[in-house]
Amino acid sequence: MLDCRKTGELIYRLRKEKGMTQLQLAEKLHVSDKAVSKWERGLGCPDVSLLSDLSETLGVNVERLLDGNMDINQEDAGNMNKIKFYVCEDCKSVFTATGAGEISCCGKKLSPLAAKDADDAHKLSIEEVEDEFYVTADHEMTKEHYIAFIAYVTYDRVNLVKTYPEQDLAVRFPQAQGGYYYYYCTGDGLYRMKG
Numbered sequence: 088m089l090d091c092r093k094t095g096e097l098i099y100r101l102r103k104e105k106g107m108t109q110l111q112l113a114e115k116l117h118v119s120d121k122a123v124s125k126w127e128r129g130l131g132c133p134d135v136s137l138l139s140d141l142s143e144t145l146g147v148n149v150e151r152l153l154d155g156n157m158d159i160n161q162e163d164a165g166n167m168n169k170i171k172f173y174v175c176e177d178c179k180s181v182f183t184a185t186g187a188g189e190i191s192c193c194g195k196k197l198s199p200l201a202a203k204d205a206d207d208a209h210k211l212s213i214e215e216v217e218d219e220f221y222v223t224a225d226h227e228m229t230k231e232h233y234i235a236f237i238a239y240v241t242y243d244r245v246n247l248v249k250t251y252p253e254q255d256l257a258v259r260f261p262q263a264q265g266g267y268y269y270y271y272c273t274g275d276g277l278y279r280m281k282g
Contacts, residue, residue, distance in 0.1 A: 091126070091132040092155075093154070094154075095130075096155060098133075101147055102123075108120075115140070138153070151189075167245070170184070173192075173199055175192035177193040179235055179273075181235070182197065184199075200271070202277045203278055213268075218261065222259070222268065226256060231273075232273055232274040234272055265282070267280065
């Protein structure tokens with residue numbers, strides 16, 4: 088259930104963080120400063136038609152705005168061992184996060200992919216060539232079924248290469264020890280393999 092008091096407190100906090108007055112926020116939203124004051128005191132909530140503009144202006148997800156709560160990730164949330172990959176099924180965009188995140192694309196909320204251990208059909212071949220790792224795979228690369236990206240994740244960075252159907256699957260990564268390869272098969276999901 089919508090709690091106008093909590094939503095109002097969040098609007099107040101975010102407005103202050105942006106260094107805006109109630110009047111400045113009201114002008115951006117084409118409402119009166121009295122309306123903003125009313126929201127911030129919990130005496131009413133913004134109209135649904137304003138949520139998108141309010142969300143954009145304050146830099147907060149609409150869902151969080153309505154919930155009135157912006158939970159902060161724990162300090163260790165930036166640990167690369169906890170990396171999560173997200174893929175939009177519609178446009179195939181790839182996103183990563185090392186902490187709790189709410190990621191959406193093409194109007195849909197995305198869920199993190201669960202990485203499986205590499206099987207025989209999804210094994211990468213890795214060669215050292217000069218100061219790089221040369222990565223290939225005997226995986227089909229058709230429009231219907233292909234590896235969409237390969238990422239090499241080490242303790243402090245992610246190197247991600249997007250790959251495309253009907254092209255050879257061959258990528259290079261700078262050499263770094265102790266990493267993991269993550270790669271996404273459009274037919275079978277996310278795989279993980281020790282580097």
